[in-house]
Structure formats: C-alpha cells, structure tokens
Amino acid sequence: MFSGVHIPKIVVITGGVLSGLGKGTAAASIARLIKDGRKIVTVKCDGYLNVDPGTMNPVEHGEVFVLADGGEVDMDFGHYERFLDINCKFSWNLTSGKIFNSVITKERKGEFLGKTIQIFPHIVNEVLLWWAKIIEDEKPDILLIEVGGTVGDIENSWYIDAARLLKKRYGQENVCYLHLTYVPFLDNVGEPKTKPAQRDIALLREKGLSPDAILCRSRMQLSKKVKDKLALLCDLETGQVISAPDVSNIYEIPLNFRKEGLLSLLNARLRLPLTENLGVWETLVNNIRTPKREVVIAICGKYTELRDSYASVIEALTHAGAQIAAKVTLRWIETTDIEEGKLTPAAALAGVNGVLVPGGFGSRGVEGKIAVIKHAREQKIPFLGICYGLQLAVIEFARHVCNLPDANTTEANPATPHPVINILPEQRDVFLKGGTMRLGASKNDLTRNTLAHALYHAVECWERHRHRYEVNPDYHSRLEAAGMVFGATSQHGRIVEFIELKDYPYFFASQAHNELTSRLERPNPAFLGFVRACCGLVPVEHAVPNSFI
Numbered sequence: 001m002f003s004g005v006h007i008p009k010i011v012v013i014t015g016g017v018l019s020g021l022g023k024g025t026a027a028a029s030i031a032r033l034i035k036d037g038r039k040i041v042t043v044k045c046d047g048y049l050n051v052d053p054g055t056m057n058p059v060e061h062g063e064v065f066v067l068a069d070g071g072e073v074d075m076d077f078g079h080y081e082r083f084l085d086i087n088c089k090f091s092w093n094l095t096s097g098k099i100f101n102s103v104i105t106k107e108r109k110g111e112f113l114g115k116t117i118q119i120f121p122h123i124v125n126e127v128l129l130w131w132a133k134i135i136e137d138e139k140p141d142i143l144l145i146e147v148g149g150t151v152g153d154i155e156n157s158w159y160i161d162a163a164r165l166l167k168k169r170y171g172q173e174n175v176c177y178l179h180l181t182y183v184p185f186l187d188n189v190g191e192p193k194t195k196p197a198q199r200d201i202a203l204l205r206e207k208g209l210s211p212d213a214i215l216c217r218s219r220m221q222l223s224k225k226v227k228d229k230l231a232l233l234c235d236l237e238t239g240q241v242i243s244a245p246d247v248s249n250i251y252e253i254p255l256n257f258r259k260e261g262l263l264s265l266l267n268a269r270l271r272l273p274l275t276e277n278l279g280v281w282e283t284l285v286n287n288i289r290t291p292k293r294e295v296v297i298a299i300c301g302k303y304t305e306l307r308d309s310y311a312s313v314i315e316a317l318t319h320a321g322a323q324i325a326a327k328v329t330l331r332w333i334e335t336t337d338i339e340e341g342k343l344t345p346a347a348a349l350a351g352v353n354g355v356l357v358p359g360g361f362g363s364r365g366v367e368g369k370i371a372v373i374k375h376a377r378e379q380k381i382p383f384l385g386i387c388y389g390l391q392l393a394v395i396e397f398a399r400h401v402c403n404l405p406d407a408n409t410t411e412a413n414p415a416t417p418h419p420v421i422n423i424l425p426e427q428r429d430v431f432l433k434g435g436t437m438r439l440g441a442s443k444n445d446l447t448r449n450t451l452a453h454a455l456y457h458a459v460e461c462w463e464r465h466r467h468r469y470e471v472n473p474d475y476h477s478r479l480e481a482a483g484m485v486f487g488a489t490s491q492h493g494r495i496v497e498f499i500e501l502k503d504y505p506y507f508f509a510s511q512a513h514n515e516l517t518s519r520l521e522r523p524n525p526a527f528l529g530f531v532r533a534c535c536g537l538v539p540v541e542h543a544v545p546n547s548f549i
C-alpha cells in the first residue's frame, strides 16, 4: 500500500452475463446516490483499441459524447454529467487504445530495456498508473471506476486484473466492488432464474474479484425469496443482493438503489458517513411520473434506427419536460424518406408540437431535413436546430427567404454557387480524422435583446462544439438583412453560434450541441425554452430586463 499519497474511497463497477444491461446508468445512479458534496470522479474503462470513440459510427457505438475540454468520449460520460452535474475530463476515459499506445511508446523509447513486454504486468500496471495519476491530479474523495464490457471478455481483462490489485494498493477498507448481473424472468416457467447470475459471480471470483454487492438487473423487483436464494448460492448476505428492475425512466434508478439500502451498504463497507441529497431529484422524477401536459416532438435525422445516437438530445428533452411536468413523446422522422419522396413534410409533421433537427454529417438526408425546416418555419411550428440543424436552417432561409435557390453547404455540394455554409478556415488543412474537429466548450457572446439573451439571462454562455463547417461570413449581412437574427457569435462575430427568427413562437438553432450541457436538475436553456414553447408557454418564464450586466 502507498503511504503519503491521497487515498480516495474507490468503488469499482463491473458487469456480467450480457451487454446492454445499463451499466453506465447504474454507475451514474450509484454516483448520484452517494453525491453529498464530496468530490466524485468517474472513470470509464473501455476495451476497444480505438484511442477514442470519435472515429466510430454512431449507429454502431451510440453517440460520441463531447466533454468541455474537447475530449470525445464514451456516451456513459453523458450519464455521469447528467446525473452528477459535474464536468468530466478526457483523461477519465481509459481505452485499451490509449493504454497500449502508451506502453508501446514507452517500449520504443527504451523505458523497459531488456524486458519482455506483456499484458501482465505491463499493461495491467499501466492501467494502475493511469488510475493513480487521476487520483493524484484530482484528489477525489470518491473514485468510481466503471469497467466496460462483461467479465470474461478478453478485451477488458487487464482492467479487471488491475481492479483486483486495487485492494493491495489502497487498502481493503477503501475499495469495494459492485457487480451488475442479470436475472431473467422466463415466461414459460413464470419465475426468475438465478443460474446465469450464479455462473457469472463464480466467473468474477475466478478472476479474483469478490463482490461487495450484486446489482441484479431483471424485469421485475426480486422477491425476498429469490434474494435469499442468490445470497446462499453466491456466498453473500441477503442485504448484498440489490434488486435493479426495469424502470420507465432512468432517473428512477438512484431512488430505487436508495430503497434497496445501497447507501448504507456503501457507508458500512467503506466506513463513510454519506448522506443522501435527493430532494429536488425526487420532485423532478415525480414530474416525469405524473405529467400535467403532453407534447409530441419530431426528431428529424438519419440515424433514427439507433436511438442511442441521439441519447443526449433525448435526455435534454426529458430534463426540460421534467421542469414543467410535461411528457415529451418523440416522433422519429427518417429524413431520407422525405428526400426520396416516400413521405411529405406535412404528413411527417402532422400533429407535432415541435420540430428538432439534430446534428449530423454528410449529404444523405440533408434535403429531407431542409424540407422539414421549411415546413416548420412556414407553419410557425416551434423549431430547435442543433449544429447541422443550424447550418441547414441557414441554407433553408438563404434559399427561400434570401432568394439564393442553389445555396448549400460545401459539405453536401462542394460546387455550390452560394456556399452559405463553408469549412472553418482553421479546418481547411486538417486531414487526420481523430479528435481534429472544432471540439469542446467555448464562449459564445450573446446579442442583447434577443431570445438567446433572454433564455440565458446573461451576456455570455459556454456551449460545446463538434463541427468542421460554419456560417460563411461572406453571407452574414445578407442573412441579417432578410431578417435572420444572430443570437450569439464567437471569435469577435466571425462564427455564428445561435440564430433565431423574430415573431415566432420559437425558432432557435445552435452551432453548438446544447444537449451536452443539459442535466436533470439544470436543463439547458435552449431546450427548456423549446419544450415550453411546444407546450404553448412563453419560452422564458420571467420577464427579462432590457439590459444585462
């Protein structure tokens, strides 16, 4: 064990049986349950050999989450930030790509001269070194380490082994292991089956980890009888078997863990005096459970087949809805269907209360999105555009209001005579693909007496970016002359950050990804204003003074 170094309490979360059980939301929920003012740092360890998920297809991997520091990370960081209301850092996302890269670079530099470099000890030690560095840099009170994948996978084995060694390094009383397992209910026998979980716990023990509690994902709440059986067969106390049934919304999970006694279990195990702090949280969850109003919002995109690629957008809408007790029902519109003439914008949007065009890349589905924006603008349906959504709203406005029928983005048509959206000058010579876009949080200067100004109630705001293109400065004055309002700009007016239209219930778009900074207890202003407008409310509740500091 180290002496003279900062020693946090460490909670390791592993998973078993199968993927897709919601380990990320379980980990975020545990973190939220124990959040009581102490500093919590959340680490996620991914098995894949990509350095980061920025180069992966969102349909395969889900959304790429962008942190304030510009790191492109696993979407579980979205859960951590939304549940904990903290800003995570790129260095908190370990990937096997980063770990192997680091070991091989050291080997080439001659740092291990004469040695044979192996998974054990070199890769395992590197993982421990990265965790130690996070502890040293952040000095957290509690370090939560989520290991991606399931126990038994080849590609997370070095993380599991490093987790095993934590007790030796940091002390028995400072490290605890929670394991998410699966208890299926079989309809034909009408009861939960514990065998997969039994085998899973046996495998975990074989790898050297003895769980302090098992979190049992299942369709229904586990009965005392089933918990007793699992405890007996897995060599645990009944109190260490935590039921984690399916929930209608993920924000219920911390409340469920509280009910299951997880907080007192962690306090006892780690000798902590944590108290819960879930008052506001519970009120918001109640608003989601028993909404007073309902709205239908159309999400118009091209990855609609995998909802995970829009995870943060969906959550940001939920947060806004929770504030005003509105149930937000989503209608997914595949814009390629509109482009191919299989669906008209009017039919696609019939009966919706709002239209959201999220971020995207490439040319497929673009004309469909533009057609949808035109319909929303003409029919004055509340509209929110995110990133590509802003760029396409500018193209739509240029074509149909500024009379530039061939206006386009050079991303979709490099030969357009009116490149109202063009590559950022600093992106022109960038050819490497990983982590090279305009990424992370930057300051937007809000324009006084605009909707943006009222929504943020401030003269500046910080939102996160992930893009290569921008509104072409050569067209700023033509757009403004035709009535488009730039609600925020950056870099001394060069980059248009927010656009809006006057005399609409709500027409707002952002070059940033506002969904990334939304949290259940602190929704993003642009999303809150949008959902309020969709409910027929004024976008901003309180009258806004004419000028701000």
Ligand code: GLN
Pocket: 358, 359, 360, 361, 362, 386, 387, 388, 389, 411, 466, 467, 468, 469, 470
């Ligand atoms: N494809 C656009 C760009 O690179 C928008 C990106 C996005 O929506 N994230 O600028």
